[in-house]
Amino acid sequence: xxxxxxxxxxxxxxxxxxxxxxxxxxxxxxxxxxxxxxxxxxxxxxxxxxxxxxxxxxxxxxxxxxxxxxxxxxxxxxxxxxxxxxxxxxxxxxxxxxxxxxxxxxxxxxxxxxxxxxxxxxxxxxxxxxxxxxxxxxxxxxxxxxxxxxxxxxxxxxxxxxxxxxxxxxxxxxxxxxxxxxxxxxxxxxxxxxxxxxxxxxxxxxxxxxxxxxxxxxxxxxxxxxxxxxxxxxxxxxxxxxxxxxxxxxxxxxxxxxxxxxxxxxxxxxxxxxxxxxxxxxxxxxxxxxxxxxxxxxxxxxxxxxxxxxxxxxxxxxxxxxxxxxxxxxxxxxxxxxxxxxxxxxxxxxxxxxxxxxxxxxxxxxxxxxxxxxxxxxxxxxxxxxxxxxxxxxxxxxxxxxxxxxxxxxxxxxxxxxxxxxxxxxxxxxxxxxxxxxxxxxxxxxxxxxxxxxxxxxxxxxxxxxxxxxxxxxxxxxxxxxxxxxxxxxxxxxxxxxxxxxxxxxxxxxxxxxxxxxxxxxxxxxxxxxxxxxxxxxxxxxxxxxxxxxxxxxxxxxxxxxxxxxxxxxxxxxxxxxxxxxxxxxxxxxxxx
Amino acid sequence: xxxxxxxxxxxxxxxxxxxxxxxxxxxxxxxxxxxxxxxxxxxxxxxxxxxxxxxxxxxxxxxxxxxxxxxxxxxxxxxxxxxxxxxx
Numbered sequence: 244x245x246x247x248x249x250x251x252x253x254x255x256x257x258x259x260x261x262x263x264x265x266x267x268x269x270x271x272x273x274x275x276x277x278x279x280x281x282x283x284x285x286x287x288x289x290x291x292x293x294x295x296x297x298x299x300x301x302x303x304x305x306x307x308x309x310x311x312x313x314x315x316x317x318x319x320x321x322x323x324x325x326x327x328x329x330x331x332x333x334x335x336x337x338x339x340x341x342x343x344x345x346x347x348x349x350x351x352x353x354x355x356x357x358x359x360x361x362x363x364x365x366x367x368x369x370x371x372x373x374x375x376x377x378x379x380x381x382x383x384x385x386x387x388x389x390x391x392x393x394x395x396x397x398x399x400x401x402x403x404x405x406x407x408x409x410x411x412x413x414x415x416x417x418x419x420x421x422x423x424x425x426x427x428x429x430x431x432x433x434x435x436x437x438x439x440x441x442x443x444x445x446x447x448x449x450x451x452x453x454x455x456x457x458x459x460x461x462x463x464x465x466x467x468x469x470x471x472x473x474x475x476x477x478x479x480x481x482x483x484x485x486x487x488x489x490x491x492x493x494x495x496x497x498x499x500x501x502x503x504x505x506x507x508x509x510x511x512x513x514x515x516x517x518x519x520x521x522x523x524x525x526x527x528x529x530x531x532x533x534x535x536x537x538x539x540x541x542x543x544x545x546x547x548x549x550x551x552x553x554x555x556x557x558x559x560x561x562x563x564x565x566x567x568x569x570x571x572x573x574x575x576x577x578x579x580x581x582x583x584x585x586x587x588x589x590x591x592x593x594x595x596x597x598x599x600x601x602x603x604x605x606x607x608x609x610x611x612x613x614x615x616x617x618x619x620x621x622x623x624x625x626x627x628x629x630x631x632x633x634x635x636x637x638x639x640x641x642x643x644x645x646x647x648x649x650x651x652x653x654x655x656x657x658x659x660x661x662x663x664x665x666x667x668x669x670x671x672x673x674x675x676x677x678x679x680x681x682x683x684x685x686x687x688x689x690x691x692x693x694x695x696x697x698x699x700x701x702x703x704x705x706x707x708x709x710x711x712x713x714x715x716x717x718x719x720x721x722x723x724x725x726x727x728x729x730x731x732x733x734x735x736x737x738x739x740x741x742x743x744x745x746x747x748x749x750x751x752x753x754x755x756x757x758x759x760x761x762x763x764x765x766x767x768x769x770x771x772x773x774x775x776x777x778x779x780x781x782x783x784x785x786x787x788x789x790x791x792x793x794x795x796x797x798x799x800x801x802x803x804x805x806x807x808x809x810x811x812x813x814x815x816x817x818x819x820x821x822x823x824x825x826x827x828x829x830x831x832x833x834x835x836x
Numbered sequence: 837x838x839x840x841x842x843x844x845x846x847x848x849x850x851x852x853x854x855x856x857x858x859x860x861x862x863x864x865x866x867x868x869x870x871x872x873x874x875x876x877x878x879x880x881x882x883x884x885x886x887x888x889x890x891x892x893x894x895x896x897x898x899x900x901x902x903x904x905x906x907x908x909x910x911x912x913x914x915x916x917x918x919x920x921x922x923x924x
Contacts, residue, residue: 261923265856290924299892299916305856306914312856317923332922335855336882368883 245279245388247349247356250318254348258286261293261317263301263334264343265310266386267488269481272339274313275384275488275653280304290328291317298334314341314362314383318349323361330369340365341374341383357383384654386488393642394487398449400754404721405794407569415568420452421560422502422516426509427458432542434524434549436466436475437624438508440482441553441649441761442522444470446506447483447490448646448757449561454502455479455494456513466546468624469650469667485652486645504563506556510535518563518575522556524548527769528591531555532578538591545598546624547583547769554761555581558722558793561758577796583769584782586805588797601775603630603672607690609681609706610697611636611660613647613755614717614724617764618694618771619664620649623671625772632668633675635684636660636697647757681705688831692774694767698751700742700816707738707817708824710831714738715770717763721754722794724763727787727808728770732819732828736786736808739817759793850909852876854917865905869898876917892916 246262253260261284266277280301285292305312315334323346333342344361345351351359362379363371374382387393399413423442429435439455446453455476462475470482476494483492505516509523522529523536526543529552530536555576562573580589603622608615611634622628640648640655640663648660650667661676668674677684681702687709695706695716706714707729714729716738729737766788773779786808795802811820818824846865851858852872859879863872873886882889891898893915898907909915 259923261921290922292923293921295890295918295920296892296895296897298918298921299895302853302855302916302918303914306853306858310856315921315923326924328922328924332920334919334921336880336919337855337857340855367881 246316247345247351247353249279249281250316250345250349253286254318254350256286257288257320257348259289259291259318259320259348260284260286261291261315261334263312264314264316265305265308266313267484268311269485269488269654273382273384273654274311275386275484276313277386277488278310288320293334301334312337312340314343316343316345318345318347320348322346323359325361325363325371325373329363330371333365336365336367336369338365338367342371384656386653387642390642390653391489394645395449396643396752397646397755400752401721401756402565404754405565405573407565412565412568416449416564417451419450419503419564419567420454420500421446421450421564422454422456422505422513424456424505424507424511424513425458426507426511429509429523430457430459430462431465433466433544433546434539434542435508436462436464437468437546437549438522438524438553438556440466440468440471440475440479441550441620442506442508442557443479443492444482444486444649445553445557445757445761446560447486447492448649450564451487451490453483453490453492454496455492457495460495466624467626467671468546469620482652485654488653503567504560506560510537517567520556520559520563522552524552527584528580528582529555530578530580531559531576533575534578536578538580544626546621547765547772550621550624550765551581551583551762554758554765555793557758557761561756562794573794574796576794579797581797581803583766584779586784586788586803588799588803596778598625598627598772599776600627601625601630601772603628603632603771603775605691606630606632606771607693607711608632608634608664609636609693609695609702611664612638612644612696612698613757613760614696614719614764614767615660615664615694616648616650617761618696618717618768619668619764620761621765621768622771623668625768628772629671630673631675632664632672633677633686633690634661634664635677635679635681637678637680637683643752647755647760649757649761692771694771695738696764696767698753700745703738703742704816707732707819708827710828713774715767716741717767718742719755719759719763722756722759722792723790724759724793725787725789725807726763726766726770726784728784729786733825734811736811737815737817737819739815739819740812741787741808743812743814743816745816762790762793846905848904848909848911848913850904850911850913850915852879852915852917854880854882863904865909866903868901868903870900872904872915873900873917880917882919888920890918892918
């Protein structure tokens with residue numbers, strides 16, 4: 244922790260030291276500390292003074308970097324408390340400013356920083372209030388030193404996987420400018436708002452310079468979607484900051500700068516970008532292409548098509564940026580309509596009927612990772628859908644997860660992954676969580692429908708060998724993913740047939756990015772819906788659906804493979820053809836619902 | 837026009853920075869720095885006394901009895917208002 248290092252370096256000489264924390268507010272009283280300012284100072288054993296010129300230099304730095312003053316931090320020789328001098332001469336008289344006093348000249352352990360320091364909040368007119376430990380923990384989020392490299396870690400691996408030189412490309416990717424433009428007609432529709440909020444969520448996780456162009460500066464959300472409350476515009480700005488404090492998302496900026504790529508939602512005209520990606524959606528259908536969409540009109544409360552188009556569109560934007568940086572290597576996607584209902588391509592099969600009220604009586608989600616987050620995101624966005632959901636995952640959110648966990652922000656770091664889903668679905672679903680492995684879960688055999696989104700093959704086998712009535716499974720690697728459906732253990736391929744050999748993935752660093760998991764997760768959520776709505780059952784996946792690359796133009800049996808699993812495998816990881824396992828299945832039948 | 841009126845007519849807009857806040861003020865170029873400080877601490881709602889504050893322009897400390905004109909402060913200039921910072 245840099246703060247303690249500075250304090251200790253003065254402490255070694257027997258001097259106090261003062262420092263300033265700057266950063267950004269993500270809520271009125273919640274801030275992310277992004278940088279530390281170490282002023283030149285006149286230090287002594289019992290006090291420290293900063294020259295006014297140095298204070299002026301600090302203020303100008305804040306002004307130029309558009310950062311906010313979060314806290315002053317200074318050390319004391321022994322006890323941590325606010326002296327009368329501290330009360331009267333803060334770095335700035337700013338209501339809400341924090342003043343942190345560190346005891347023992349900073350010679351404390353980094354892990355006990357929050358518990359050992361005294362934190363005061365400036366209330367105005369030289370009055371201060373000491374904060375409780377819980378308030379301190381809630382209000383200050385310390386940005387890890389390696390935050391940015393970890394945030395982009397998996398994206399970097401994906402760039403390498405695509406055979407681009409990751410090191411130079413990644414830094415140039417961060418400098419590229421993206422415009423997200425929403426057609427006036429679509430901004431006030433539910434499908435338009437779903438596409439906008441999901442696109443911003445996905446793109447912020449892999450790019451930094453995003454500007455959003457809207458016909459209005461304030462937009463009341465018409466949809467249920469994670470992170471949206473009162474005003475779509477300010478909620479999106481806050482979301483971007485909470486995902487990446489370096490994000491510079493602006494809405495309707497005045498500058499006339501040129502953009503590298505524009506993601507245009509609907510038919511809007513935008514002439515300031517070198518390359519335009521158009522997306523549109525209605526019901527279960529999604530459109531992506533370099534030409535204006537002309538197929539959809541009206542509105543739909545179904546978020547599935549819009550979320551698929553946001554993920555496919557974000558993939559196109561990402562590809563276009565990489566092409567621009569390195570020189571054109573990957574072909575742009577031809578204009579395509581994809582149906583998440585029947586997995587058809589360029590078939591305008593309409594099914595835009597309102598979704599009935601659905602109660603998911605018993606769904607078990609095993610794995611609250613990238614795809615699990617997206618399944619939950621889609622469930623949270625579905626109107627008229629509620630129910631009981633149990634989520635299992637033993638892990639906590641890490642910085643490297645943020646590039647693809649669409650329900651997580653940096654305020655969720657170190658929280659259990661299950662708790663993130665529970666928090667985002669609160670009020671809509673009765674969510675039970677178990678923060679352990681599936682193998683440790685005591686009620687494994689009591690669930691009828693299990694959605695498996697883990698990156699661990701042994702867990703997939705364990706789920707399969709508990710023989711629930713229906714398993715929906717999703718898995719991703721780099722730019723590809725597979726979802727599958729398993730409802731007939733004796734006659735159709737099981738999860739072990741799909742994952743025949745054990746590969747340790749749980750702690751492996753593998754390439755991954757948000758728009759791949761979103762695509763897979765939304766299709767899985769769609770499969771859950773099809774299970775519960777009788778009129779949709781005929782569209783259920785029979786076995787599996789694979790996308791070999793989200794960057795490729797959708798083509799049946801070339802890049803998009805429907806029903807790719809044909810028969811049970813001799814090399815099944817669950818040995819599903821063996822008499823022993825078949826007997827186990829038969830014995831387990833009465834336990835199942 | 838009298839000499840006094842001519843003096844009063846020369847108004848400029850300047851940005852005053854304090855902490856992470858900034859405000860645009862309209863000052864007569866004949867205002868003393870003391871007057872500038874008084875105006876600024878009123879607008880920023882800062883505790884008195886004004887003597888605890890200083891103003892910097894282009895890295896230079898402005899003396900309180902002199903005027904903006906004396907320092908050649910122009911339209912759109914950025915002044916930095918600073919409070920003494922001591923910790924102990």
